[in-house]
Amino acid sequence: MSVTKFAIPEVIFGNSSLRYLGQCALRLGARRIFLVSDPGLEDAGWVQRVINILSEDKLECIYFNEVDSNPRDWQVHKGAQLYNEEHADLIIGLGGGSPIDAAKGIATIASNGGRIRDYEGANRIMRPLPPMIFIPTTAGSGSDISQFCIITDVERQLKMSIISRSLVPNVSIIDPSLLLTKTSELIIASAVDALAHAVESYVSKLASPFTETQALFATSLIMENLEPAARTRDPMALEKLSIASTAAGMSFSNAGLGIGHALAHSLGGRFDVLHGLVHPVLLPHVMRYNMKVCPAKMERIASTVLGSCTTSGASQALAGIERLESLFESLGVTTKLREILPDDSQLEEICKMAVPDECALTNPREATWVDLMGICKEAW
Incomplete structure:
Protein backbone atom coordinates (compact mmCIF):
# COMPACT_ATOMS: atom_id res chain seq x y z
CA MET A 1 0.00 0.00 0.00
CA SER A 2 1.25 3.52 -0.78
CA VAL A 3 1.88 6.02 2.01
CA THR A 4 -1.36 7.52 3.31
CA LYS A 5 -2.48 9.85 6.08
CA PHE A 6 -5.62 10.19 8.17
CA ALA A 7 -6.41 13.49 9.90
CA ILE A 8 -9.31 14.14 12.27
CA PRO A 9 -9.92 16.52 15.19
CA GLU A 10 -10.60 15.63 18.80
CA VAL A 11 -14.22 14.46 18.78
CA ILE A 12 -16.56 14.77 21.77
CA PHE A 13 -19.72 12.84 20.93
CA GLY A 14 -23.01 12.20 22.70
CA ASN A 15 -26.26 13.72 23.90
CA SER A 16 -25.64 16.75 26.14
CA SER A 17 -21.97 16.88 25.11
CA LEU A 18 -22.51 20.58 24.35
CA ARG A 19 -22.01 21.26 28.06
CA TYR A 20 -18.28 20.65 27.65
CA LEU A 21 -17.89 23.61 25.29
CA GLY A 22 -16.59 26.09 27.85
CA GLN A 23 -14.02 23.65 29.20
CA CYS A 24 -12.74 22.97 25.68
CA ALA A 25 -12.43 26.69 24.95
CA LEU A 26 -10.55 27.35 28.18
CA ARG A 27 -8.20 24.45 27.48
CA LEU A 28 -7.34 26.12 24.17
CA GLY A 29 -6.48 29.35 25.98
CA ALA A 30 -9.55 31.32 24.90
CA ARG A 31 -10.85 34.50 26.51
CA ARG A 32 -12.74 36.24 23.67
CA ILE A 33 -14.82 33.88 21.54
CA PHE A 34 -15.92 34.63 17.98
CA LEU A 35 -19.15 32.70 17.46
CA VAL A 36 -20.39 32.11 13.89
CA SER A 37 -23.95 30.87 13.36
CA ASP A 38 -27.18 31.89 11.60
CA PRO A 39 -30.65 33.32 12.35
CA GLY A 40 -32.33 29.91 12.09
CA LEU A 41 -30.31 28.61 15.02
CA GLU A 42 -31.06 31.80 16.92
CA ASP A 43 -34.78 31.08 16.53
CA ALA A 44 -34.26 27.47 17.65
CA GLY A 45 -32.57 28.72 20.83
CA TRP A 46 -29.18 27.10 20.25
CA VAL A 47 -27.20 30.32 19.82
CA GLN A 48 -28.33 31.62 23.20
CA ARG A 49 -27.65 28.21 24.74
CA VAL A 50 -24.04 28.37 23.51
CA ILE A 51 -23.62 31.96 24.74
CA ASN A 52 -24.96 30.96 28.16
CA ILE A 53 -22.53 28.03 28.41
CA LEU A 54 -19.62 30.30 27.54
CA SER A 55 -20.70 32.96 30.04
CA GLU A 56 -20.80 30.36 32.81
CA ASP A 57 -17.05 30.01 32.29
CA LYS A 58 -16.64 33.82 32.12
CA LEU A 59 -15.81 33.76 28.42
CA GLU A 60 -16.70 36.84 26.35
CA CYS A 61 -18.54 36.24 23.07
CA ILE A 62 -18.63 38.23 19.84
CA TYR A 63 -21.48 36.96 17.67
CA PHE A 64 -21.50 36.96 13.84
CA ASN A 65 -24.56 35.72 11.94
CA GLU A 66 -24.23 37.13 8.40
CA VAL A 67 -24.10 33.71 6.76
CA ASP A 68 -26.23 32.50 3.85
CA SER A 69 -27.00 28.86 3.02
CA ASN A 70 -24.11 28.99 0.55
CA PRO A 71 -21.69 31.37 2.38
CA ARG A 72 -20.40 34.23 0.26
CA ASP A 73 -16.82 35.44 -0.02
CA TRP A 74 -17.78 38.95 1.16
CA GLN A 75 -19.35 37.50 4.30
CA VAL A 76 -16.09 35.72 5.10
CA HIS A 77 -14.12 38.94 4.58
CA LYS A 78 -16.50 40.91 6.80
CA GLY A 79 -16.32 38.30 9.54
CA ALA A 80 -12.51 38.22 9.44
CA GLN A 81 -12.34 41.99 9.77
CA LEU A 82 -14.63 41.88 12.81
CA TYR A 83 -12.63 39.00 14.33
CA ASN A 84 -9.41 41.04 14.18
CA GLU A 85 -11.05 44.30 15.31
CA GLU A 86 -12.48 42.58 18.37
CA HIS A 87 -9.17 40.86 19.19
CA ALA A 88 -10.88 37.48 19.42
CA ASP A 89 -8.73 34.43 20.12
CA LEU A 90 -10.90 31.42 19.22
CA ILE A 91 -13.59 30.67 16.64
CA ILE A 92 -16.69 28.57 17.26
CA GLY A 93 -18.81 27.46 14.30
CA LEU A 94 -22.36 26.44 15.24
CA GLY A 95 -24.61 25.05 12.54
CA GLY A 96 -24.63 23.01 9.38
CA GLY A 97 -22.00 23.19 6.68
CA SER A 98 -22.66 26.86 5.90
CA PRO A 99 -21.83 28.49 9.28
CA ILE A 100 -18.96 26.06 9.83
CA ASP A 101 -17.47 26.69 6.38
CA ALA A 102 -17.89 30.43 6.95
CA ALA A 103 -16.03 30.05 10.27
CA LYS A 104 -13.21 28.23 8.47
CA GLY A 105 -13.00 30.99 5.87
CA ILE A 106 -12.97 33.68 8.55
CA ALA A 107 -10.18 31.88 10.41
CA THR A 108 -8.18 31.60 7.20
CA ILE A 109 -8.37 35.31 6.35
CA ALA A 110 -7.95 36.47 9.95
CA SER A 111 -4.61 34.66 10.19
CA ASN A 112 -3.35 34.62 6.59
CA GLY A 113 -4.77 37.82 5.11
CA GLY A 114 -5.69 38.44 1.49
CA ARG A 115 -8.96 37.31 -0.12
CA ILE A 116 -10.56 33.92 0.30
CA ARG A 117 -10.17 33.11 -3.40
CA ASP A 118 -6.37 33.22 -2.83
CA TYR A 119 -6.71 29.86 -1.08
CA GLU A 120 -8.85 28.04 -3.62
CA GLY A 121 -7.47 24.57 -4.28
CA ALA A 122 -5.36 22.34 -2.07
CA ASN A 123 -2.67 23.18 0.49
CA ARG A 124 -2.45 26.94 -0.03
CA ILE A 125 -2.90 28.00 3.60
CA MET A 126 0.58 28.66 4.94
CA ARG A 127 0.07 30.20 8.41
CA PRO A 128 -1.57 28.53 11.42
CA LEU A 129 -5.25 29.30 11.99
CA PRO A 130 -6.78 30.44 15.29
CA PRO A 131 -8.06 27.65 17.54
CA MET A 132 -11.41 26.35 16.27
CA ILE A 133 -14.28 24.43 17.88
CA PHE A 134 -17.16 23.30 15.69
CA ILE A 135 -20.63 22.19 16.77
CA PRO A 136 -22.65 20.58 13.94
CA THR A 137 -26.43 20.96 14.11
CA THR A 138 -27.09 18.70 11.11
CA ALA A 139 -26.01 15.14 10.40
CA GLY A 140 -24.62 15.51 6.92
CA SER A 141 -22.04 18.11 5.95
CA GLY A 142 -19.08 16.61 7.84
CA SER A 143 -17.51 20.07 7.73
CA ASP A 144 -16.95 19.94 11.48
CA ILE A 145 -14.20 17.35 11.07
CA SER A 146 -13.02 17.77 7.48
CA GLN A 147 -10.17 19.44 5.63
CA PHE A 148 -12.66 21.03 3.20
CA CYS A 149 -14.15 24.53 3.11
CA ILE A 150 -16.70 25.56 0.44
CA ILE A 151 -17.23 29.28 -0.17
CA THR A 152 -19.15 30.99 -2.99
CA ASP A 153 -17.16 33.38 -5.17
CA VAL A 154 -19.91 35.88 -5.97
CA GLU A 155 -18.14 37.44 -8.95
CA ARG A 156 -17.53 34.12 -10.70
CA GLN A 157 -20.79 32.54 -9.46
CA LEU A 158 -18.76 29.55 -8.35
CA LYS A 159 -18.47 27.54 -5.15
CA MET A 160 -14.75 27.30 -4.38
CA SER A 161 -13.22 24.20 -2.79
CA ILE A 162 -10.50 25.07 -0.28
CA ILE A 163 -8.66 22.03 1.09
CA SER A 164 -6.05 22.09 3.84
CA ARG A 165 -5.08 20.18 6.96
CA SER A 166 -5.21 23.59 8.67
CA LEU A 167 -9.01 23.58 8.29
CA VAL A 168 -9.46 20.59 10.61
CA PRO A 169 -10.63 22.09 13.91
CA ASN A 170 -9.07 21.47 17.28
CA VAL A 171 -12.33 20.03 18.63
CA SER A 172 -15.65 18.90 17.19
CA ILE A 173 -18.51 18.62 19.70
CA ILE A 174 -21.22 16.42 18.18
CA ASP A 175 -24.42 16.49 20.23
CA PRO A 176 -27.20 14.52 18.48
CA SER A 177 -29.88 16.19 20.62
CA LEU A 178 -29.41 19.33 18.49
CA LEU A 179 -31.08 17.43 15.62
CA LEU A 180 -34.41 17.29 17.44
CA THR A 181 -35.33 20.79 16.26
Whole structure:
Protein backbone atom coordinates (compact mmCIF):
# COMPACT_ATOMS: atom_id res chain seq x y z
CA MET A 1 0.00 0.00 0.00
CA SER A 2 1.25 3.52 -0.78
CA VAL A 3 1.88 6.02 2.01
CA THR A 4 -1.36 7.52 3.31
CA LYS A 5 -2.48 9.85 6.08
CA PHE A 6 -5.62 10.19 8.17
CA ALA A 7 -6.41 13.49 9.90
CA ILE A 8 -9.31 14.14 12.27
CA PRO A 9 -9.92 16.52 15.19
CA GLU A 10 -10.60 15.63 18.80
CA VAL A 11 -14.22 14.46 18.78
CA ILE A 12 -16.56 14.77 21.77
CA PHE A 13 -19.72 12.84 20.93
CA GLY A 14 -23.01 12.20 22.70
CA ASN A 15 -26.26 13.72 23.90
CA SER A 16 -25.64 16.75 26.14
CA SER A 17 -21.97 16.88 25.11
CA LEU A 18 -22.51 20.58 24.35
CA ARG A 19 -22.01 21.26 28.06
CA TYR A 20 -18.28 20.65 27.65
CA LEU A 21 -17.89 23.61 25.29
CA GLY A 22 -16.59 26.09 27.85
CA GLN A 23 -14.02 23.65 29.20
CA CYS A 24 -12.74 22.97 25.68
CA ALA A 25 -12.43 26.69 24.95
CA LEU A 26 -10.55 27.35 28.18
CA ARG A 27 -8.20 24.45 27.48
CA LEU A 28 -7.34 26.12 24.17
CA GLY A 29 -6.48 29.35 25.98
CA ALA A 30 -9.55 31.32 24.90
CA ARG A 31 -10.85 34.50 26.51
CA ARG A 32 -12.74 36.24 23.67
CA ILE A 33 -14.82 33.88 21.54
CA PHE A 34 -15.92 34.63 17.98
CA LEU A 35 -19.15 32.70 17.46
CA VAL A 36 -20.39 32.11 13.89
CA SER A 37 -23.95 30.87 13.36
CA ASP A 38 -27.18 31.89 11.60
CA PRO A 39 -30.65 33.32 12.35
CA GLY A 40 -32.33 29.91 12.09
CA LEU A 41 -30.31 28.61 15.02
CA GLU A 42 -31.06 31.80 16.92
CA ASP A 43 -34.78 31.08 16.53
CA ALA A 44 -34.26 27.47 17.65
CA GLY A 45 -32.57 28.72 20.83
CA TRP A 46 -29.18 27.10 20.25
CA VAL A 47 -27.20 30.32 19.82
CA GLN A 48 -28.33 31.62 23.20
CA ARG A 49 -27.65 28.21 24.74
CA VAL A 50 -24.04 28.37 23.51
CA ILE A 51 -23.62 31.96 24.74
CA ASN A 52 -24.96 30.96 28.16
CA ILE A 53 -22.53 28.03 28.41
CA LEU A 54 -19.62 30.30 27.54
CA SER A 55 -20.70 32.96 30.04
CA GLU A 56 -20.80 30.36 32.81
CA ASP A 57 -17.05 30.01 32.29
CA LYS A 58 -16.64 33.82 32.12
CA LEU A 59 -15.81 33.76 28.42
CA GLU A 60 -16.70 36.84 26.35
CA CYS A 61 -18.54 36.24 23.07
CA ILE A 62 -18.63 38.23 19.84
CA TYR A 63 -21.48 36.96 17.67
CA PHE A 64 -21.50 36.96 13.84
CA ASN A 65 -24.56 35.72 11.94
CA GLU A 66 -24.23 37.13 8.40
CA VAL A 67 -24.10 33.71 6.76
CA ASP A 68 -26.23 32.50 3.85
CA SER A 69 -27.00 28.86 3.02
CA ASN A 70 -24.11 28.99 0.55
CA PRO A 71 -21.69 31.37 2.38
CA ARG A 72 -20.40 34.23 0.26
CA ASP A 73 -16.82 35.44 -0.02
CA TRP A 74 -17.78 38.95 1.16
CA GLN A 75 -19.35 37.50 4.30
CA VAL A 76 -16.09 35.72 5.10
CA HIS A 77 -14.12 38.94 4.58
CA LYS A 78 -16.50 40.91 6.80
CA GLY A 79 -16.32 38.30 9.54
CA ALA A 80 -12.51 38.22 9.44
CA GLN A 81 -12.34 41.99 9.77
CA LEU A 82 -14.63 41.88 12.81
CA TYR A 83 -12.63 39.00 14.33
CA ASN A 84 -9.41 41.04 14.18
CA GLU A 85 -11.05 44.30 15.31
CA GLU A 86 -12.48 42.58 18.37
CA HIS A 87 -9.17 40.86 19.19
CA ALA A 88 -10.88 37.48 19.42
CA ASP A 89 -8.73 34.43 20.12
CA LEU A 90 -10.90 31.42 19.22
CA ILE A 91 -13.59 30.67 16.64
CA ILE A 92 -16.69 28.57 17.26
CA GLY A 93 -18.81 27.46 14.30
CA LEU A 94 -22.36 26.44 15.24
CA GLY A 95 -24.61 25.05 12.54
CA GLY A 96 -24.63 23.01 9.38
CA GLY A 97 -22.00 23.19 6.68
CA SER A 98 -22.66 26.86 5.90
CA PRO A 99 -21.83 28.49 9.28
CA ILE A 100 -18.96 26.06 9.83
CA ASP A 101 -17.47 26.69 6.38
CA ALA A 102 -17.89 30.43 6.95
CA ALA A 103 -16.03 30.05 10.27
CA LYS A 104 -13.21 28.23 8.47
CA GLY A 105 -13.00 30.99 5.87
CA ILE A 106 -12.97 33.68 8.55
CA ALA A 107 -10.18 31.88 10.41
CA THR A 108 -8.18 31.60 7.20
CA ILE A 109 -8.37 35.31 6.35
CA ALA A 110 -7.95 36.47 9.95
CA SER A 111 -4.61 34.66 10.19
CA ASN A 112 -3.35 34.62 6.59
CA GLY A 113 -4.77 37.82 5.11
CA GLY A 114 -5.69 38.44 1.49
CA ARG A 115 -8.96 37.31 -0.12
CA ILE A 116 -10.56 33.92 0.30
CA ARG A 117 -10.17 33.11 -3.40
CA ASP A 118 -6.37 33.22 -2.83
CA TYR A 119 -6.71 29.86 -1.08
CA GLU A 120 -8.85 28.04 -3.62
CA GLY A 121 -7.47 24.57 -4.28
CA ALA A 122 -5.36 22.34 -2.07
CA ASN A 123 -2.67 23.18 0.49
CA ARG A 124 -2.45 26.94 -0.03
CA ILE A 125 -2.90 28.00 3.60
CA MET A 126 0.58 28.66 4.94
CA ARG A 127 0.07 30.20 8.41
CA PRO A 128 -1.57 28.53 11.42
CA LEU A 129 -5.25 29.30 11.99
CA PRO A 130 -6.78 30.44 15.29
CA PRO A 131 -8.06 27.65 17.54
CA MET A 132 -11.41 26.35 16.27
CA ILE A 133 -14.28 24.43 17.88
CA PHE A 134 -17.16 23.30 15.69
CA ILE A 135 -20.63 22.19 16.77
CA PRO A 136 -22.65 20.58 13.94
CA THR A 137 -26.43 20.96 14.11
CA THR A 138 -27.09 18.70 11.11
CA ALA A 139 -26.01 15.14 10.40
CA GLY A 140 -24.62 15.51 6.92
CA SER A 141 -22.04 18.11 5.95
CA GLY A 142 -19.08 16.61 7.84
CA SER A 143 -17.51 20.07 7.73
CA ASP A 144 -16.95 19.94 11.48
CA ILE A 145 -14.20 17.35 11.07
CA SER A 146 -13.02 17.77 7.48
CA GLN A 147 -10.17 19.44 5.63
CA PHE A 148 -12.66 21.03 3.20
CA CYS A 149 -14.15 24.53 3.11
CA ILE A 150 -16.70 25.56 0.44
CA ILE A 151 -17.23 29.28 -0.17
CA THR A 152 -19.15 30.99 -2.99
CA ASP A 153 -17.16 33.38 -5.17
CA VAL A 154 -19.91 35.88 -5.97
CA GLU A 155 -18.14 37.44 -8.95
CA ARG A 156 -17.53 34.12 -10.70
CA GLN A 157 -20.79 32.54 -9.46
CA LEU A 158 -18.76 29.55 -8.35
CA LYS A 159 -18.47 27.54 -5.15
CA MET A 160 -14.75 27.30 -4.38
CA SER A 161 -13.22 24.20 -2.79
CA ILE A 162 -10.50 25.07 -0.28
CA ILE A 163 -8.66 22.03 1.09
CA SER A 164 -6.05 22.09 3.84
CA ARG A 165 -5.08 20.18 6.96
CA SER A 166 -5.21 23.59 8.67
CA LEU A 167 -9.01 23.58 8.29
CA VAL A 168 -9.46 20.59 10.61
CA PRO A 169 -10.63 22.09 13.91
CA ASN A 170 -9.07 21.47 17.28
CA VAL A 171 -12.33 20.03 18.63
CA SER A 172 -15.65 18.90 17.19
CA ILE A 173 -18.51 18.62 19.70
CA ILE A 174 -21.22 16.42 18.18
CA ASP A 175 -24.42 16.49 20.23
CA PRO A 176 -27.20 14.52 18.48
CA SER A 177 -29.88 16.19 20.62
CA LEU A 178 -29.41 19.33 18.49
CA LEU A 179 -31.08 17.43 15.62
CA LEU A 180 -34.41 17.29 17.44
CA THR A 181 -35.33 20.79 16.26
CA LYS A 182 -34.67 20.02 12.57
CA THR A 183 -37.39 19.51 9.99
CA SER A 184 -37.78 16.16 8.26
CA GLU A 185 -36.72 17.79 4.99
CA LEU A 186 -33.42 18.97 6.48
CA ILE A 187 -32.77 15.61 8.14
CA ILE A 188 -33.21 13.87 4.78
CA ALA A 189 -31.13 16.38 2.79
CA SER A 190 -28.30 16.17 5.32
CA ALA A 191 -28.31 12.38 5.46
CA VAL A 192 -28.25 12.04 1.66
CA ASP A 193 -25.32 14.49 1.57
CA ALA A 194 -23.51 12.21 4.05
CA LEU A 195 -24.40 9.19 1.90
CA ALA A 196 -22.88 10.91 -1.14
CA HIS A 197 -19.75 11.61 0.92
CA ALA A 198 -19.52 7.95 1.83
CA VAL A 199 -20.09 6.58 -1.68
CA GLU A 200 -17.85 9.05 -3.51
CA SER A 201 -14.99 8.73 -1.02
CA TYR A 202 -15.22 4.92 -1.05
CA VAL A 203 -14.49 4.81 -4.78
CA SER A 204 -12.07 7.78 -4.74
CA LYS A 205 -8.60 7.45 -6.22
CA LEU A 206 -7.19 8.34 -2.77
CA ALA A 207 -9.26 5.83 -0.80
CA SER A 208 -7.39 3.75 1.76
CA PRO A 209 -8.35 0.96 4.19
CA PHE A 210 -8.84 3.67 6.83
CA THR A 211 -11.34 5.65 4.74
CA GLU A 212 -13.07 2.67 3.11
CA THR A 213 -14.02 1.22 6.50
CA GLN A 214 -15.59 4.50 7.59
CA ALA A 215 -17.41 4.94 4.27
CA LEU A 216 -19.10 1.53 4.37
CA PHE A 217 -19.96 1.95 8.05
CA ALA A 218 -21.62 5.31 7.30
CA THR A 219 -23.56 3.85 4.37
CA SER A 220 -24.90 1.02 6.50
CA LEU A 221 -26.02 3.35 9.31
CA ILE A 222 -27.75 5.74 6.90
CA MET A 223 -29.68 2.96 5.16
CA GLU A 224 -30.83 1.57 8.51
CA ASN A 225 -31.78 4.85 10.18
CA LEU A 226 -32.75 7.47 7.59
CA GLU A 227 -36.42 6.55 7.30
CA PRO A 228 -37.20 6.29 11.06
CA ALA A 229 -35.25 9.48 11.73
CA ALA A 230 -37.10 11.40 9.01
CA ARG A 231 -40.58 10.05 9.74
CA THR A 232 -40.64 9.98 13.55
CA ARG A 233 -37.48 11.82 14.69
CA ASP A 234 -36.60 8.74 16.69
CA PRO A 235 -33.77 9.87 19.03
CA MET A 236 -31.77 6.68 18.57
CA ALA A 237 -32.02 6.91 14.78
CA LEU A 238 -30.90 10.56 14.92
CA GLU A 239 -27.92 9.55 17.04
CA LYS A 240 -26.99 6.88 14.48
CA LEU A 241 -27.23 9.45 11.67
CA SER A 242 -24.84 11.68 13.62
CA ILE A 243 -22.40 8.80 13.85
CA ALA A 244 -22.83 8.14 10.12
CA SER A 245 -22.19 11.77 9.23
CA THR A 246 -19.02 11.75 11.34
CA ALA A 247 -17.77 8.51 9.77
CA ALA A 248 -18.49 9.75 6.25
CA GLY A 249 -16.72 13.01 7.12
CA MET A 250 -13.65 11.10 8.28
CA SER A 251 -13.67 9.25 4.97
CA PHE A 252 -14.12 12.10 2.50
CA SER A 253 -11.86 14.48 4.43
CA ASN A 254 -8.97 12.11 3.82
CA ALA A 255 -9.93 10.42 0.54
CA GLY A 256 -11.62 13.25 -1.34
CA LEU A 257 -14.88 13.14 -3.27
CA GLY A 258 -15.93 12.95 -6.92
CA ILE A 259 -17.81 14.43 -9.84
CA GLY A 260 -21.13 14.46 -7.99
CA HIS A 261 -19.80 17.08 -5.62
CA ALA A 262 -17.99 18.89 -8.43
CA LEU A 263 -21.34 19.31 -10.21
CA ALA A 264 -23.09 20.22 -6.95
CA HIS A 265 -20.59 23.03 -6.36
CA SER A 266 -21.08 24.34 -9.89
CA LEU A 267 -24.87 24.21 -9.59
CA GLY A 268 -24.83 25.82 -6.15
CA GLY A 269 -22.58 28.64 -7.24
CA ARG A 270 -24.70 29.49 -10.28
CA PHE A 271 -28.22 28.95 -8.93
CA ASP A 272 -27.73 29.08 -5.12
CA VAL A 273 -29.25 25.60 -4.87
CA LEU A 274 -29.34 24.02 -1.40
CA HIS A 275 -26.48 21.51 -1.44
CA GLY A 276 -28.47 18.64 0.04
CA LEU A 277 -31.10 18.85 -2.71
CA VAL A 278 -28.62 18.04 -5.46
CA HIS A 279 -27.38 14.63 -4.33
CA PRO A 280 -30.63 12.62 -4.56
CA VAL A 281 -30.75 13.87 -8.15
CA LEU A 282 -27.15 13.16 -9.19
CA LEU A 283 -25.85 10.33 -6.99
CA PRO A 284 -27.47 7.35 -8.79
CA HIS A 285 -26.35 8.62 -12.20
CA VAL A 286 -22.81 9.31 -10.97
CA MET A 287 -22.66 5.78 -9.55
CA ARG A 288 -23.71 4.31 -12.90
CA TYR A 289 -21.04 6.37 -14.66
CA ASN A 290 -18.29 5.22 -12.26
CA MET A 291 -19.35 1.57 -12.20
CA LYS A 292 -17.34 0.81 -15.36
CA VAL A 293 -13.97 1.42 -13.65
CA CYS A 294 -14.70 0.14 -10.12
CA PRO A 295 -17.24 -2.69 -10.44
CA ALA A 296 -16.06 -4.56 -7.33
CA LYS A 297 -16.41 -1.49 -5.16
CA MET A 298 -19.85 -0.70 -6.56
CA GLU A 299 -20.88 -4.27 -5.84
CA ARG A 300 -19.70 -3.85 -2.23
CA ILE A 301 -21.66 -0.60 -1.88
CA ALA A 302 -24.74 -2.38 -3.25
CA SER A 303 -24.30 -5.17 -0.73
CA THR A 304 -24.27 -2.58 2.06
CA VAL A 305 -27.26 -0.71 0.63
CA LEU A 306 -29.35 -3.84 0.07
CA GLY A 307 -28.43 -5.62 3.28
CA SER A 308 -28.74 -9.00 1.59
CA CYS A 309 -28.17 -9.91 -2.06
CA THR A 310 -29.50 -12.60 -4.38
CA THR A 311 -27.38 -11.52 -7.33
CA SER A 312 -23.76 -10.61 -7.93
CA GLY A 313 -21.56 -8.53 -10.21
CA ALA A 314 -23.09 -5.79 -12.34
CA SER A 315 -26.64 -6.95 -11.56
CA GLN A 316 -26.04 -6.48 -7.86
CA ALA A 317 -24.44 -3.06 -8.34
CA LEU A 318 -27.39 -1.88 -10.43
CA ALA A 319 -29.84 -3.26 -7.87
CA GLY A 320 -28.14 -1.18 -5.18
CA ILE A 321 -28.43 1.97 -7.28
CA GLU A 322 -32.10 1.24 -7.99
CA ARG A 323 -32.69 0.75 -4.26
CA LEU A 324 -31.33 4.22 -3.60
CA GLU A 325 -33.56 5.70 -6.29
CA SER A 326 -36.65 4.06 -4.80
CA LEU A 327 -35.64 5.23 -1.30
CA PHE A 328 -35.30 8.84 -2.45
CA GLU A 329 -38.67 8.70 -4.20
CA SER A 330 -40.36 7.22 -1.12
CA LEU A 331 -38.98 10.06 1.00
CA GLY A 332 -40.52 12.61 -1.33
CA VAL A 333 -37.28 14.40 -2.20
CA THR A 334 -36.42 15.93 -5.54
CA THR A 335 -35.05 13.34 -7.97
CA LYS A 336 -35.06 15.27 -11.26
CA LEU A 337 -32.66 18.04 -12.19
CA ARG A 338 -35.44 19.92 -14.00
CA GLU A 339 -37.19 20.36 -10.64
CA ILE A 340 -34.37 22.51 -9.22
CA LEU A 341 -33.20 24.38 -12.33
CA PRO A 342 -35.26 26.93 -14.31
CA ASP A 343 -34.20 25.39 -17.65
CA ASP A 344 -31.32 23.51 -19.27
CA SER A 345 -29.81 26.47 -21.12
CA GLN A 346 -26.81 26.77 -18.78
CA LEU A 347 -26.01 23.09 -18.35
CA GLU A 348 -23.03 23.18 -20.70
CA GLU A 349 -21.44 26.07 -18.81
CA ILE A 350 -22.16 24.39 -15.47
CA CYS A 351 -20.46 21.19 -16.64
CA LYS A 352 -17.44 23.07 -17.94
CA MET A 353 -17.10 24.87 -14.60
CA ALA A 354 -17.27 21.54 -12.73
CA VAL A 355 -14.36 19.87 -14.57
CA PRO A 356 -11.55 21.80 -12.78
CA ASP A 357 -13.21 21.49 -9.34
CA GLU A 358 -10.86 19.85 -6.83
CA CYS A 359 -13.43 17.13 -6.10
CA ALA A 360 -13.32 15.93 -9.72
CA LEU A 361 -9.62 15.14 -9.43
CA THR A 362 -10.22 12.15 -7.15
CA ASN A 363 -13.15 10.68 -9.08
CA PRO A 364 -12.25 7.10 -10.11
CA ARG A 365 -13.20 7.69 -13.75
CA GLU A 366 -11.99 10.72 -15.66
CA ALA A 367 -14.83 12.92 -16.85
CA THR A 368 -14.88 15.61 -19.52
CA TRP A 369 -17.53 18.30 -19.60
CA VAL A 370 -19.29 16.21 -22.26
CA ASP A 371 -19.40 13.25 -19.86
CA LEU A 372 -20.81 15.51 -17.14
CA MET A 373 -23.37 16.80 -19.61
CA GLY A 374 -24.46 13.23 -20.23
CA ILE A 375 -24.95 12.67 -16.49
CA CYS A 376 -27.00 15.86 -16.20
CA LYS A 377 -29.18 14.90 -19.16
CA GLU A 378 -29.83 11.49 -17.61
CA ALA A 379 -30.81 13.28 -14.37
CA TRP A 380 -32.94 15.88 -16.15
